Amino acid sequence: MRVTADDVAARAGVSRSAVSRAFTEGASIQPDKRAHILAVADDLGYRPNLMARSLTGGATGLIAVVVGSLSSPYESWFLDILSQGIRSRGLWPLLVPVSPGQEIEPALDHALAYQVDGAVIAAGSVNQKLAERCTANGAPIVVVGRVLDGGGADSVCCDNRAGMAMVADRLVATGRSRIAWIGGRADTFSNVERFDGLTAALAGHGRSLTEMRSGDYSTDSGMVQALALLTGPDRPDAIVCGNDAMAIGAVAAARRLGLRVPEDVGICGFDDIPAAAWEPFSLTTVANPVVETVRASLDLLTRRIAGETAASFTIRLPPTLRIRQSL
Template sequence: MAGERRRATAVDVARLAGVSQSAVSRCFTEGGSVSAEMRTRVLEAARRLSYRPNAIARSLTTRRTNLIGVVMGDLDGPFQPYLFETLTRGLASRGKQPLLVRGDPADALDGPAMAALDYQVDAVVVTAGSVSPAAIRGLMALGVPLLLYGRAVEADGVDSICCDNPLGARLVAQALVAGGHRRIAYLGGRPSAFSEQERGSAFRAALAELGLPLAATGEGDYTYDSGHREALRLLAGPDRPDALFCGNDAMAFGALDAARTALGLRVPEDLSIVGFDDVPMAAWPSFSLTTIRNPVDNIVAILLDMLERRLADPDAPTVLHRPAPVLVRRGSARL
């Protein structure tokens, strides 16, 4: 279109700075051999022209795009956006950018999702609950480094990091029993989810070791709405539980609102509610949720170290990290 401004190129910068195009390339390459005076001249010319290096063209030489595919499921709950923001900030601090790919835990990755990974990503990070085991096998076949967050998988070349879910569930069981609770219910997430399998089984086992059976159980899908719905069902009977452990914070928020608003229960006097994850909303005064802290900042830092290690040495031994969670005591539980 007439009058449309053309994007500046390395040739334009070289002409304005009075240097060769290869000199411009060296100025924008980390560790490139160039004098301070030349670098200053080139950067000033680039500033005047609003020039930015073409990352795709540069990747043809370096064979690195600094793009990291990030496969995530639904982003409408509080945890996944919190995780993605933390991961994005961490990647940016290391000169990398995320390429978000929408996954579905019920299916293999579809054509459009796999097509997004055609952008020559340097590695793929798969978050828990975003894809099926079959989809993970398909990602392994891409031939790029694969890292799993929130799922522990023992496979050559696939590094994993996952909160110690069984420890977190045991901490909740021990604290509730020590607080005098005897009718303890559990509201779990999707049975197919790795986190649910670990948290649910560990919670039941810990209560059994303490001499208590589960008073009631519910099945949600890690959403606020399912927590609200299941809490209404679990808490409406004559033998109402005196404590409810929810498999994540989103369901706990729904349970809190159901107990207080719909049923008129006092929390924690009539009912203690505990979540899992410790998303930022959990600390809001309106929730003041007692929960298990899934240490996202620490996990992302370790994950990025694992990523750098795998990129530097594709044949390095496979690693699995299980960071320990902690119980965060707030106002929603009598502990």
């Protein structure tokens, strides 16, 4: 039923090896014979079975992409760019969705069983042991958006502290004095770094946060926390959010209360997702360099796949402050 290389060989009057060579770039075969074989193959609708090929070749061309809930605008934006990057390198993304809170390990195990050539991990928590297991199975990994403390895997991550330093400067420049914070999920690397970065930078200006609250990185949670802040005593004149989604919620909250942004309350996000530019928000935010992040991640990963062995590498990419209307 399924047409195999043998079928093509029989039909073209050559050996199966010849068929294989016809499909292998730079293999030793006569040009006109290759052309004939390819014509026959096309006629029969034959394409080499990549499963079988990878059984010998050792490479599958698959890259596991571990990503969190895709309805989050940041994750989907990142996945968009990442998947394009993977395809443009002739590889294919095997999607490994993990809901927040879910264990990454069983899912990644399964992906490893597919003999993926590598993995980009942008969600879930990964420890050194897991990283080593992946590399031991011949699948180097690169961790995106956080840094593995123990080493053992390359990581690419935006410089959250530098980003927050720029936010602090802006807060001071616009004369904000009662500055509140809405964090994301507390256990995440980016949340910790962004919070630390902000408090440290503010301290450098002799200031500190007046209030701290936690959301879960969703727009709804930003809305809820911002409502609480803005209706509480000693209303803040600036709210810094752990990401853009929450900042969008915060802007909505301010609007609902009839407050002007940025005059009454300045609001700042992080990431610069596409929606941040939408006019009713016009979010001032820290632009996360995701294009560069993707490029760097895949460079690192393909080099490892090619066999380069070196100590694990951490790349920190500098963000930029995108000043719009909200702060």
